[in-house]
Amino acid sequence: MAARVENMSSAAPPEAADWLAIVHQVAVSRALDDLEESVLVPERKVLYQFSARGHDVTQVLLGQLLTGARDALGGYYRSRPLMLTLGLTIEEALASSMMRVGSMSEGRDIGVVFNLPRRDGPCALPVCGGVGTQYTPAVGWAQALRYREEVLGDTRCARSIAVAHGGDASTATNGFWSALNIATTQRLPLLFFIEDNGYGISVPTEMQTPGGNIAHNLRAFRGLSVLDGDGSDPLAAAELMREAVGGVRAGKGPALLRLTVPRLSGHSGQDTQTYKGSAVIAAERERDPWGKLRAQLVPASLSAEAWDGAVERARAAVGEARERVEKRSAPDPKLVRRYVFTETSQDGAVEIQAQGGLWADGALPARGSEQASPQGPRINLVTAVRRTLEHELEMNARVVVFGEDVGRKGGVHAATLGLQEKFGVARVFDTSLSEEGIIGRHGGGGPHAGARDPVSQVRRSRSRAAERLRLDALADGESFCRADGGAHSRRILQVRRSLAQSIERGAVGARDRLARRHALERRGRRRIAAHGFARQRPDHILRASRAARFRCSASRVPRRRFRPALRPGESPAERRRAHGRHLGRDGRSL
Ligand SMILES: Cc1ncc(C[n+]2csc(CCOP(=O)(O)OP(=O)(O)O)c2C)c(N)n1
Ligand SMILES: [Mg+2]
Numbered sequence: 144m145a146a147r148v149e150n151m152s153s154a155a156p157p158e159a160a161d162w163l164a165i166v167h168q169v170a171v172s173r174a175l176d177d178l179e180e181s182v183l184v185p186e187r188k189v190l191y192q193f194s195a196r197g198h199d200v201t202q203v204l205l206g207q208l209l210t211g212a213r214d215a216l217g218g219y220y221r222s223r224p225l226m227l228t229l230g231l232t233i234e235e236a237l238a239s240s241m242m243r244v245g246s247m248s249e250g251r252d253i254g255v256v257f258n259l260p261r262r263d264g265p266c267a268l269p270v271c272g273g274v275g276t277q278y279t280p281a282v283g284w285a286q287a288l289r290y291r292e293e294v295l296g297d298t299r300c301a302r303s304i305a306v307a308h309g310g311d312a313s314t315a316t317n318g319f320w321s322a323l324n325i326a327t328t329q330r331l332p333l334l335f336f337i338e339d340n341g342y343g344i345s346v347p348t349e350m351q352t353p354g355g356n357i358a359h360n361l362r363a364f365r366g367l368s369v370l371d372g373d374g375s376d377p378l379a380a381a382e383l384m385r386e387a388v389g390g391v392r393a394g395k396g397p398a399l400l401r402l403t404v405p406r407l408s409g410h411s412g413q414d415t416q417t418y419k420g421s422a423v424i425a426a427e428r429e430r431d432p433w434g435k436l437r438a439q440l441v442p443a444s445l446s447a448e449a450w451d452g453a454v455e456r457a458r459a460a461v462g463e464a465r466e467r468v469e470k471r472s473a474p475d476p477k478l479v480r481r482y483v484f485t486e487t488s489q490d491g492a493v494e495i496q497a498q499g500g501l502w503a504d505g506a507l508p509a510r511g512s513e514q515a516s517p518q519g520p521r522i523n524l525v526t527a528v529r530r531t532l533e534h535e536l537e538m539n540a541r542v543v544v545f546g547e548d549v550g551r552k553g554g555v556h557a558a559t560l561g562l563q564e565k566f567g568v569a570r571v572f573d574t575s576l577s578e579e580g581i582i583g584r585h586g587g588g589g590p591h592a593g594a595r596d597p598v599s600q601v602r603r604s605r606s607r608a609a610e611r612l613r614l615d616a617l618a619d620g621e622s623f624c625r626a627d628g629g630a631h632s633r634r635i636l637q638v639r640r641s642l643a644q645s646i647e648r649g650a651v652g653a654r655d656r657l658a659r660r661h662a663l664e665r666r667g668r669r670r671i672a673a674h675g676f677a678r679q680r681p682d683h684i685l686r687a688s689r690a691a692r693f694r695c696s697a698s699r700v701p702r703r704r705f706r707p708a709l710r711p712g713e714s715p716a717e718r719r720r721a722h723g724r725h726l727g728r729d730g731r732s733l
Contacts, residue, residue, distance in 0.1 A: 279583020
């Protein structure tokens with residue numbers, strides 16, 4: 144367990160007035176869930192519902208502590224109560240789940256992924272439906288906090304922190320481990336806030352981490368304070384939160400707080416939870432933190448009238464917001480691509496993002512020219528890249544260069560040679576070997592450090608990078624598309640053509656993954672693992688792999704590698720033994 148934190152002044156226990164605010168916020172979240180689950184889903188006005196019931200008390204309690212001038216949340220689809228405490232309005236929340244005009248992404252997403260860009264005060268980074276995508280952007284924010292404080296002298300960042308909020312299953316993702324490595328090796332001001340409800344949809348936590356408790360397993364992890372507790376005991380959980388937040392704020396490095404919570408509804412509106420069984424469901428209801436909070440607060444800190452009044456006001460506020468949202472129309476399908484790239488008004492002026500970048504701070508970039516102006520002798524491309532980076536680093540104190548081997552070595556092809564010596568390790572630095580860690584950090588750090596357009600150059604490890612980029616592309620399509628003007632950040636992705644093509648080719652899907660692997664195989668770069676992959680998820684991968692095969696019909700890979708035909712008189716079992724592969728009932732390879 145973490146050592147106790149002496150300086151807790153920034154995280155004092157709540158007063159009676161704060162408890163009233165906490166009760167109100169939780170009641171708002173419950174009223175939203177009630178309305179969606181019992182009215183709007185049956186009326187088909189909400190098509191995809193994600194209840195936070197059971198996660199709500201802990202989230203609101205944590206939200207009360209995120210008061211640092213530049214605190215940021217990297218949240219996920221079940222973070223709505225936290226978002227409400229950070230300033231998401233009830234109307235914004237409902238307009239999003241009801242997919243109405245003027246909502247955050249106007250029906251492009253699952254209705255619960257938001258962002259709250261702010262130039263001052265706590266903000267929320269863009270959320271994406273991809274599980275695990277929240278972690279490395281939160282690391283980026285934490286690292287940018289340090290950069291702004293130490294290099295740019297921004298005192299607002301001194302005691303600010305980043306919070307990465309995720310579920311138990313998300314701790315099995317690459318993003319989580321990538322973030323954990325970076326945050327601990329760099330001692331970043333980052334809190335991992337893990338709400339463990341025992342399931343990733345239907346899969347129990349024991350499948351995500353051995354023994355089912357990520358906090359236990361991380362106790363020996365160096366550089367990390369680990370706290371573990373029961374989220375259905377609100378007062379005890381609040382104490383742990385103060386300890387965790389206080390420690391990170393005080394500069395003691397990253398912390399991980401795991402709280403067990405009951406998930407009191409299905410994973411989403413469609414989920415009937417038959418996999419749990421009635422005894423488990425009943426036990427979860429017993430652990431509802433909302434009832435426990437009332438028992439702990441009334442009458443010790445609040446009167447019953449005060450509690451009931453706060454709940455009543457919350458319900459009324461949700462009802463009024465619903466009336467306003469019902470009057471909004473559906474979004475115009477013609478505008479579906481709005482904010483995918485930079486938007487310009489009719490006079491050609493660029494619509495400036497709400498947070499991050501130079502323009503939003505009033506600095507204009509130097510004017511460019513369409514005319515080439517040859518200077519000196521001809522140089523090769525690597526020299527041109529190096530000079531450009533050097534120029535940018537000189538011109539703009541917010542520019543940083545980071546990646547694998549770009550620091551002391553100066554890049555494997557010398558594209559950053561000498562830059563660390565000239566600009567120092569704070570601005571030109573090596574990273575851990577994690578493409579997700581590099582690209583994800585752009586998402587959170589870019590807008591904050593001040594880069595309007597983070598540039599990622601990825602050559603090897605394409606599949607990991609592509610994975611990350613596609614998830615980011617989803618995030619761009621989801622919560623980046625804020626209709627009130629101004630996306631959070633834009634990305635220019637300098638990628639090799641093949642990667643760019645594979646991204647263009649498709650949305651997330653096994654088909655594309657397989658197609659890309661086939662393409663690699665054709666070039667003799669890598670043996671594909673199509674069969675291993677297919678074995679994991681036979682049904683839909685089978686369909687996907689057929690599609691991939693069709694697409695790659697020009698492949699020189701022998702067809703029988705994918706569909707070994709049965710020899711005359713041979714049974715599927717004999718074929719399986721001969722090839723050591725799984726075969727479907729019809730004798731085809733899965
Ligand atoms: C990268 C990725 N893989 C799979 C999914 C499908 N999926 C959505 S939510 C979820 C479970 C996540 O569980 P957990 O992290 O414990 O959060 P909880 O929903 O329990 O709050 C899964 C598998 C996804 N959205 N993204
Ligand atoms: Mg879970």
